[in-house]
Amino acid sequence: MLEVRSVRKNFDGFMAVADANLSVSKGDVVAVIGPNGAGKTTLFHLITGQLAPDRGEILFKGESIAGLPPHAICRRGISRSYQVVNIFNRLTVFENVQIAVLSRRGKTFNLFGRARSMAVDETMEILASVGMADRADRVSGALSHGDQKVLEIAIALGNRPELLILDEPTAGMSPEETAVALALMRRLSEDMGITILFCEHDMSMVFSIARTLMVMQQGSTLIQGSPEAVRNDHRVQEAYLGEGDACSV
Amino acid sequence: MHNNPLTRPTWIAGAMVVLALFLLPAAVPRFYVYMAALILITGLLATSLNMVLGFGGMYQFHHAVFYGIGAYGFALIATKTSLPSWVGYLVAPVVAALLSLIMGLITVRLSKLYFGMMQISLGSLVWALVFRWYSFTGGDDGIHGVCPPEAVSSTTGSYYFTLSVTLVCLWLMYRIVHSPFGRTFQGIRDNPERTSAVGVDVRRHQLAGLVIAGAFAGVAGSLFVTVEGCAFPELLFWTLSLEILVMCLLGGWFIFLGPMFGAAVMMTLRTFVGIYTEYWTMIMGVVLMLIILFLPEGVLGLFKRKTTGDKPAEEEA
Amino acid sequence: MEFAANITAAALFQQILVGLSRTTILFIVSSGLSLVLGVLRIPNIAHGSLYMIGAFMTWSIATVVGGSPAAFWLALAFAPLAVALVSFVVERGIFCRLYDREHLMLLLFTFSLTLVFNDLVKLIWGSDYRSLNAPDFLQGSFSIFGLPFPRYNLFLLLTGPLVALGLWLLTNRTKIGKIARAAAVDREMVSAVGINVSWVFAWVFVIGCYLAGLGGALVAPTQNITQGMDHAIIIEAFLIVIIGGLGNIWGALLGALIFGLTDAIGILVWPQFAIVFPYTAVVIVLVFRPKGLLKSVW
Structure with a gap:
């Protein structure tokens, strides 16, 4: 449904997204994870049109949407929420x-x-x-x-939306609120058949709902696969241990 | 705020005010009737400004240009053509809307304050043209002795005409503010980024809002000529634009009739304080300072907050 | 509508010089406006009023001191300082409480200042216009290619670069200037390193207003000093600042050059519509470079 290929975004010499690749198929629940500054939010901005990629392809239902304005992308069936309210x-x-x-x-x-x-x-x-x-x-x-x-x-x-993009949907929530949000996401996916792409720091939340994971590090995609595959990938383990990030996989 | 259903007391109060306005010429001397007409016109102008300012969040700093162009549009049709002067009432909003469209195409892509400053600049260019083009606009003298259609040329006739047109325009603007377009417009005011993320072409809606507001300002301009019989360059000078901004502030940006209220207060003050002192603009300046310091949501805004217990929405950065 | 048929090279040259001396005034006033816009983010409508007050102050000081040749120079030195003092009082008294408000409120506040200032001018100096003579040795004209050129304009031509140099030194060689430039780009960072931003703002505001006063003082001998002289200059300064790039002082110089020269040439080519020439130049610039010619700090 959504294909992101070799997308790059540079801000005045700062490479926010260097080489991002992502594939989301219909009905899936995909989580993008990675340390702070890995480029997750920038990637979402690129998909939903707040930013235009410097290079690379973004295809939605087979059509290129890279560089379209946000309202045009929204009308094609992608909606999003924001990290900051x-x-x-x-x-x-x-x-x-x-x-x-x-x-x-x-x-x-x-x-x-x-x-x-x-x-x-x-x-x-x-x-x-x-x-x-x-x-x-x-x-x-x-x-x-x-x-x-x-x-x-x-x-x-x-x-x-056919594809719903959620940027840290539970950030700053209390545990009770997180549970409610999680149940909501489940209903959206299972009852309403909405494809969900989200990013989140709370790993227990990610592993409890996501069916596919994509790991980003320093603006590039490290791996995309099932939770088990990602959990067992030595590069991911290295990246997280090496970064000393608070999240444990 | 949601739905804003007009409650019964509001309806009754509104109907009584309208009734009083219709009976006014029978009760007071002509000067007051004339004053009331000017207040209605200025209030209409301020309300049209507030559509883009208070409900659209756009820094329309030079709204008077569209008022002045409407006035000149009407005056030119009435004096320089053989067309019946009624045609002027159609031409005024159309030329104002056209000018608004042209200026909007240049300004709408700019960010908030840049937009406002660019507006002042382009508006001043229009003013400069009107001010100098003696053969067409009469230059700094303006156009005098404009004869409105006979039916509305007396003080009372022009008052009733003004009152009717103003009421119709207010009703139309009220509908627009509470229409899907108006709601979207308020969304753009609160959060343009999010509005575009839900599939709304923000620039187009802003442009449409500018054109609509410009057209209503043009109507107000044609009414001014009807009442005063002349058009002059001060009508599109930047100080007038700021004065109507102050009226919006005084009444409250987020209330539909706030600007009308502000216009009434300012015009009345100007007339009556002006009798006692020639330094009334200083008094206005001080009042404005006090409002900015203590009443940023305007007089009606404060009143509304007191009665509904709404929390003041925080200022945007 | 008569076009001047044959414009001689000498007349053109003379008119360019006139335009350049006008540029000096425009540059001084709009650089002050630009400074305040760049650092404080305030479109100061009252800037024009301060310009007018500067001109009236110059007249008053020169008149009080009397006919001595030094009178004009004393006035030129002290009138802008008086304007700066007024702005200091306003800034510390009221303005510094409003910095966290919306731009719109700040703009309207400066408008309220305009209303008060203008009536104060009427109260103090009355509604009559005043005129002031330049010192003897700056009066009269000398001839360029057989056409007269006022000596005072030559003085203005020399003053412009001096002020520009002063501003360059101020922004590049002094601590306050460097802090102000940094604050224009990133306010939070400057306050994060422990600098009292509020006082930086006060200084910048006062310097900006001083420039308005200086412009008024310099213009005083060239025209009638009158109510309403603030109206035109503030719009011109706005335009100049916009085409130059908001907050960029060199943009103000470039903008003033464009404005002053097109105005002067307009007077030569098509006197009735001279006013339209600079405005048209502004629109042309903005259509192609909507954010101004030089980099804006915004």
Whole structure:
């Protein structure tokens, strides 16, 4: 479904992504792991169009999407959430998700419709599916951090993505909140059939849900394979032990 | 904030205000009717600015250009062509929207403050043209003795016309702000990056917002000429743009009628303080300083916060 | 609409010199604006008012001191300092509390300063225009290719490079200048190494405003000193700063050159629409280089 081949991104002499390769097949749950600064977030930015790669190919359903603007990539079926909470602060929870739904339905240039009676059912359905229906009318900027992270995912769902990209979905969450988020990701994958690509530092969380792992180090892909294959790969062990990273594999 | 359903008391209060405005000419001397018309026009202008400023988060620093161009568009149709002057009311928003489109194409790709400064620059270019092009615009004298259509040429007639057009425009803008487009626009204000990540072409929506706001400013300009019978370069001078920005600030950016309220307060202050002192701009300056220091969400914003218990949303960096 | 039919080389040369002396004023004023924009990120609308106050102060000091030849020079030295003092009081009194606000609020705050300053000028100096004579030896003209050229303009032509040199020394050779340049690029880093950014900002603001005052003082003998002289200069300075690249002082120099010269040539070629020439130049620059000619610090 998604193919990333030899992608590179250079910032003023700093090689954030040197040679990234990634393959995501339909229905899979793929985790990108690697130490801080390995280029995971940059890779996600490249896939979703916030950044354009210097070279390499990014194919989605067989078509090249490298260098397209974010809104065009989103319309092809890739949605994402952000590592740092990135929502519409002054709007309510309902409105946050509704914007994505309206966008998917191509209604954003509708000038005289009543927004408050549009796409209500679908928006509320999404909020119910992430367990936030009771907070629909709260101003999103005033929510707890955990709720804001879940809202992140809910916004991404508003686009009915085929591929959902989550950048550290449980970062900064309490253990209870993490468990909720994990259950949500499972439902999205198993019940709704959404393909998920995410990155995360919490290894127990990664190994409990991911079916495929991709390991990045210093901007390059080290290996992609099943959790067992990755766990047993000596390069990964070296990389993690050598880096002295807090995460243990 | 969500849904903002108009509650019953709001409806009744609104209906009473509208009724009072319609009865006004019967109750007060002509000067006040004329003043009320000017307040409505300036309020309409400020509200159109606030569509892009408060609801779109765009630093529209030189909105008066579209007002002035609308005024000149109407005045030129009425004085230099044999067309019926009613045509001017169509031409005014169209030329203002066109100018807005042209300026927007240049400015919309720029970041926030750069956008604002570029706007002041391009707007000043338009002003310079109007100011110097004696044969066409009358230069610094402007165009005087514009005759609006007969039905609306008396003080009362122009007042009712202004009131009706303003109400219709406010209703249209209210619909737009609460439409899917308006909601998307507010999303762009809060977080343009995220808005584009959910599949919205941010630049196009911003451009559309600019054109719409420009068109309404053009309508306000044509109303001004109807009431005053003249158009002059000060209508598109940058100080007026900043004055209407202050009106938006005074009333509150995030409230639909905030700018109208701000316009009413400022215009009234100017008229009545102006009787007692010629230094009224200093007083306005001091008031503005105090608002910036203590009331960054405006008077109505404070009122709304007090009544709804909303937390103030934090300022963006 | 009459085009000047045959423009002689001498007339062109003379007009270029006039344009260059205008450039000097524009450069001094807009470099101050650019400095404040670059380091403090404040589009200071009140910059034009400070320019006007500088001109009125110069008139007052020169008038109070009386007819002695030194009067003008005293005024030239002290009027900009007085302006700097005013800006210092405003900065420490109010402005320094607002730095974490949105740009829009800062802009509107400087607008409120403009309103107050302009009425203060009206209160102190009245609504009449004033005029000031340059010292005797700078009065009159000398001839270039048979055409007259005012001596005072020659003085301006010499002043411009001096100010530019001073600014270069300030930003490259002094500690405050180096800190200011670093703060323009990365504010957090500068405060992280233990420098009190607030005072750096104060200094930069005061220096920027001093330049506005200096521009006003230098322009005083060349035109009527009047209410409203701030309106044109602030827009011109904005434009210059934008085409030069926000916050770049050499951009301000380049922008002032473009603006001053196109203006001067416009006056020669098509007097009625002279004002349109520099504006058109600005639009052309911006269409091709929307972020300005030189690297902006933004």
